[in-house]
Amino acid sequence: MKPFVCLFVLGMSLHCASARTHSLKYFYTASSHVPNFPEFVAVGLVDDLQMIYYDSNRKKAVPKQDWMNKVTEDDLQYWERNTQIDLDQEQTFKAGVEILTQRLNQTEGVHSYQRMYGCEWDDETNEVTGYNQYGFDGEDFIVFDLETETWIAPRQEAFISKLNWDKNKAYNVGTKHYLTQICPGWLKKYVGYGKSTLMRTVLPSISLLQKSSSSPVTCHATGFYPDGAMLFWTKDGEELYEGVDYWEVLPNHDGTFQKSADLDVSSIPPGDWDRYDCVFQLSGVKEDVLTKLDKDVIKTNAKSQTPLIITVALICVFVAVVAILGFVLYKKKNAKRPPTPVSEPGVEEELNPKS
Structure with a gap:
């Protein structure tokens, strides 16, 4: 049975992965x-x-x-x-x-x-x-x-x-x-x-976002294509597995994609911030895109306490539909008996059992 959720294996490398x-x-x-x-x-x-x-x-x-x-x-x-x-x-x-x-x-x-x-x-x-x-x-x-x-x-x-x-x-x-x-x-x-x-590659714009000084820092990549991408945090070049949350790839209204990764910075000493990088990898592109953890580039709205990240529901009305x-998908005609298959099915030909 094919799963309906995209599962990402942390640590999987997309370097030099031109196949799709x-x-x-x-x-x-x-x-x-x-x-x-x-x-x-x-x-x-x-x-x-x-x-x-x-x-x-x-x-x-x-x-x-x-x-x-x-x-x-x-x-x-x-x-x-x-x-x-x-x-x-x-x-x-x-x-x-x-x-x-x-x-x-x-x-x-x-x-x-x-x-x-x-x-x-x-x-x-x-x-x-x-x-x-x-x-x-x-x-x-x-x-x-x-x-x-x-x-x-x-x-x-x-x-x-x-x-x-x-x-x-x-x-x-x-x-x-x-x-x-x-x-x-x-x-x-x-x-x-x-x-x-379909075979083009588009690199994203990447932002570091933070709701408040005590909130995780979110590395947000948007506008990339195709959806075969990895986004993760590293410390001294080693991928992090603790204190991070990785989110699935989501569609944008224009056919591109977005992805986020959160880093808990509450226990990171200020002097160690430059040891952390947000790494973006895109299928078909050899070079990684690195964004240094830097307080000066973080976009925050601590005063308003309003989340910065716009959800896909607001930017992908039709794609979300x-x-x-x-x-969730599916179909089934009636539950009585299956049909005979069509003789020459095209891509959208009837596959569904019918009376």
Whole structure:
């Protein structure tokens, strides 16, 4: 099962790491009783950059990156086909919300039915992997196990679906083939179309922030690309593991990323501050970016006691929505029996069991 959280191994070096792991992800979300929000939304991302979008209000799949228009050079029917796919998915997901609310006896209130599926490709080792997951109201519902070609039911209510979907061996074999062969093929095409954007490297601006004189000093790096980055504190060149808090990479509204690392300075003598450095490493860039721990460069607002760091929720309104639609993710049509696989699935073809 693919985890939904980025885990960072402290001490892992990114020096000279020019290879990248690329990803293609699709998020489907159907919701009920949510004011001023489409009943169905479909979003596609390459390397966590949104490149295609559809919702039940506009009824049309549209590109979100200029380079996605290049796809018609190889496939004239691409947008028409994907619009039709999303129209079909819209009906499937709306039905799914009703089925699950009834099965779980939760017919009142706001509910969501979600799916995430896609693949990852390492452009150096050529290794690929895939995932296909569904959820209801923000919790895992049923997940495809790529190795066993069977379904995992994290909650009891999904067990009937697991039993039915496991019976369709041909569909499950086809799903694995899609995730490990067809999806990576499309991913490589998209990376080729958007190479100038997706393969670029942008170093961040780095600031040292402190809420008050007794607060930790935060090293905040923002505006970097890609998201394969490490940010950590060192003392005399050795990475620190105690007295530090490392935070995950977060998206910015412009497609770049940000990351923070906190250092507890309460026990550091003033004369030793110059022994500490904040180190930023970016995949594909050989040189580290070092920022010396220096009181003169720290930005603080001790008087107002107001936090300095702007949260991603304030700067990434739409991207945050995509993340919510996705990092919880999923889909499932009805729990009766799985469908036969489509004969020629494209990147957004129906993978979900259906009647």
